[in-house]
Amino acid sequence: MIEELRWRGLLADATEHAAAALAAGRVTGYIGFDPTASSLHVGSLVPIMGLVHLQRSGHCPIALVGGGTGLIGDPSGKASERALLDRERAEENAAGIRTQLASFLDFESRSAPARVANNLDWLDGLGLVDFLRDVGKHFSVNAMLRKESVRRRIADEESGISFTEFSYQLLQAYDFRELNRRYGCTLQMGGSDQWGNITAGIDLVRRLGGPRCHGVVFPLVESAAGVKFGKTEEGTVWLDPRRTSPYRFYQFWLNTGDGDVIRYLKLFTLLDRRAVDELAHAVAERPHRREAQRRLAAEMTRAVHGDEGLGGAERASRVLFGGSLEGLGADDIVEILADVPSAVVPRSALEGEGIELAALMADHGMAGSRNEARRLMKGGGVYVNGSRRTEWSGAVSVEDCIEGRFLIVRTGKRRYFVVEAK
Numbered sequence: 001m002i003e004e005l006r007w008r009g010l011l012a013d014a015t016e017h018a019a020a021a022l023a024a025g026r027v028t029g030y031i032g033f034d035p036t037a038s039s040l041h042v043g044s045l046v047p048i049m050g051l052v053h054l055q056r057s058g059h060c061p062i063a064l065v066g067g068g069t070g071l072i073g074d075p076s077g078k079a080s081e082r083a084l085l086d087r088e089r090a091e092e093n094a095a096g097i098r099t100q101l102a103s104f105l106d107f108e109s110r111s112a113p114a115r116v117a118n119n120l121d122w123l124d125g126l127g128l129v130d131f132l133r134d135v136g137k138h139f140s141v142n143a144m145l146r147k148e149s150v151r152r153r154i155a156d157e158e159s160g161i162s163f164t165e166f167s168y169q170l171l172q173a174y175d176f177r178e179l180n181r182r183y184g185c186t187l188q189m190g191g192s193d194q195w196g197n198i199t200a201g202i203d204l205v206r207r208l209g210g211p212r213c214h215g216v217v218f219p220l221v222e223s224a225a226g227v228k229f230g231k232t233e234e235g236t237v238w239l240d241p242r243r244t245s246p247y248r249f250y251q252f253w254l255n256t257g258d259g260d261v262i263r264y265l266k267l268f269t270l271l272d273r274r275a276v277d278e279l280a281h282a283v284a285e286r287p288h289r290r291e292a293q294r295r296l297a298a299e300m301t302r303a304v305h306g307d308e309g310l311g312g313a314e315r316a317s318r319v320l321f322g323g324s325l326e327g328l329g330a331d332d333i334v335e336i337l338a339d340v341p342s343a344v345v346p347r348s349a350l351e352g353e354g355i356e357l358a359a360l361m362a363d364h365g366m367a368g369s370r371n372e373a374r375r376l377m378k379g380g381g382v383y384v385n386g387s388r389r390t391e392w393s394g395a396v397s398v399e400d401c402i403e404g405r406f407l408i409v410r411t412g413k414r415r416y417f418v419v420e421a422k
Helices: 002-007 018-024 042-056 087-101 128-134 141-145 148-155 168-183 192-207 246-254 258-268 273-285 291-320 330-337 357-363 370-378
Strands: 028-033 060-065 115-118 187-191 214-218 342-345 382-384 406-411 415-421
Touching: 002 018, 002 042, 002 214, 018 187, 018 214, 028 042, 028 168, 042 060, 042 187, 042 214, 042 258, 060 087, 060 168, 087 115, 115 168, 141 148, 148 192, 168 192, 187 192, 192 214, 246 291, 258 273, 258 291, 273 291, 330 406, 357 370, 357 382, 357 406, 370 382
Parallel strands: 028 060, 028 187, 060 115, 187 214, 342 415
Antiparallel strands: 382 406, 406 415
């Protein structure tokens, strides 16, 4: 497993005996997921793939949803205090995350079944006095203050760090101890910014008489341009289709640069070395065909949204990039509306003879004026539902709409507008 992680660029560091333990026999390992939102996002895919590789190597993965620690928040990588969740929201978010993890992990495996745990199960009834006596005494405040996430926050005299967030590392260490006691868990994985928390958990298990435990951490992924992975101008790319449509999700991966695409194929897909090497050759020899990007987008969209979600995203993409409208329905177009300039036109205005196309374009910002719209049509640069419109005096009506609802207007090669009859 360690060699697989290293080849894929998923290994940042590991404790001294981690590789030997993973090679010696079946290990139970976990990664924590913070339920600060009802959905995971593409940035969560690195730890998710860590659990996937753990299970594929014959080990038992635990996805720990922080229903308890999510009420506090991890200060790692944060410049200011998190907004605290209420209990009901944390539980709702935890349920949503559990559903999404089922797309990646096998919970029915007979040999190495995955498991979802929630640390609220043991933190909810934990008494403060007992916790301080049994756990807190094993932590040195001096060592806690030396942790980078804490030092960075203390240096900011305005915001600082609250005792609530300062105590987070004790709770995470306690999680490791509880998972070890309940399920025999001896491995914790996470991002490289979690190294201090992971080693604190390993030490606590040892101090409380438990077995030797181990840690593996993944790199924090950035693009070739130095941008944190998953950050886009449009905002966060979520795994929940209600927050990021399969079409937008597909486009996110399709827009990966040549300098990142092979690395992302290794990080986020299960393609083997031969397949990755072939796609690397394609990037080098015929980058204009974007074969690697298409494969990456297809693999990731299928993994998260299934074959149906991938099919809809590909059909929508074919429309927006000059392909055929064949097979595209109104529901597919709805996915495009969030990403393409759109307008709503009263159905009554499109009935009968309809609206002059030049007027429609001018009134809704598709052209600067009716005359400009007519010039575009005369030059062959206007398409309605994939068909070129060169007759500048022509009109559009309900009969032209897909399923009586939508018109897709394209000007030039890449400028699209969606008009809905409502």
